[in-house]
């Protein structure tokens with residue numbers, strides 16, 4: 001079987017039947033002329049289907065080990081489309097530690113349509129079991145979660161869902177199919193913010209969904225076409241291009257993340273480091289039983305919460321910005337940005353304190369990045385903080 005890194009390096013290679021173009025062509029066409037009377041074409045209108053989008057959709061489906069792929073205008077558009085599989089009266093169990101925008105979708109949009117949600121720590125299967133109701137129709141998890149990097153067992157969730165006839169959904173943004181393929185564990189739906197590691201260069205917003213089950217694929221095809229939040233051909237091409245270097249980027253980024261996590265652990269200004277690669281042995285073991293690495297996202301907590309602003313403003317190489325998965329190391333303050341919409345009580349229970357910072361570790365030379373962190377933390381660990 002061809003290895004994943006080989007597949008990635010050759011994404012889109014010579015797939016154009018007309019020319020053999022090594023880089024797949026971009027079909028900037030809204031519509032396609034019919035060959036005769038009737039709807040006999042493969043392609044007839046680009047919301048329904050576009051050749052560049054098909055290329056990306058087939059590629060992500062293959063990488064995830066599924067049968068059907070879907071490309072959306074954003075990760076949130078993908079999540080919204082998945083949620084349209086559910087109807088008023090349905091209940092979902094959702095990881096309590098997850099992307100802020102997903103939390104907002106459940107609490108501020110889907111709630112209006114009488115789709116109810118219980119947020120629980122899905123890393124604890126007993127909590128999941130306790131939350132089931134007669135109308136529970138779906139479980140959505142993030143593993144590792146955002147921003148606390150908790151690890152949920154894909155197998156336990158999948159088994160539980162199968163037993164109770166519940167649709168299982170995994171946000172695989174942090175891992176990508178290079179590290180983790182949830183469909184292999186019997187998960188029904190896997191999705192991504194392709195904006196992050198898959199695109200990899202902070203130059204495109206994208207959402208991707210992959211399923212194996214034909215019944216779900218049929219419904220998603222209908223929803224995608226009917227609600228229309230498709231990814232444009234130019235953006236599909238950018239994502240395909242990003243995928244070619246995914247293995248290289250991920251390898252480097254997670255190697256860097258491990259080094260940075262270890263150096264943060266040893267710094268006196270830091271009270272906690274959250275990264276599967278430095279977590280308890282049982283967590284590491286679970287992570288490596290369902291993926292081939294720990295990824296490149298980590299969070300840490302400053303002992304003195306008041307120093308966050310000064311720390312962030314002091315960085316030379318680390319960018320303070322609200323995204324992840326690109327080649328550049330970025331730092332986020334979840335309380336201020338990504339998780340601002342999560343109620344304070346829930347945030348604190350999860351450990352998302354005012355002193356928590358999330359880092360997307362990039363592809364730079366790790367020594368440079370570690371040095372930048374150390375310089376800022378050294379400043380922060382002095383009680384009388386020196387000006388930047």
Ligand SMILES: *Cc1c(COP(=O)(O)O)cnc(C)c1O
Nearest residue numbers: 074075076099171173193195206
């Ligand atoms: C960014 C992100 C999303 C949302 O994706 P967009 O492309 O920004 O719409 C969903 N889940 C996770 C884990 C993310 O990081």
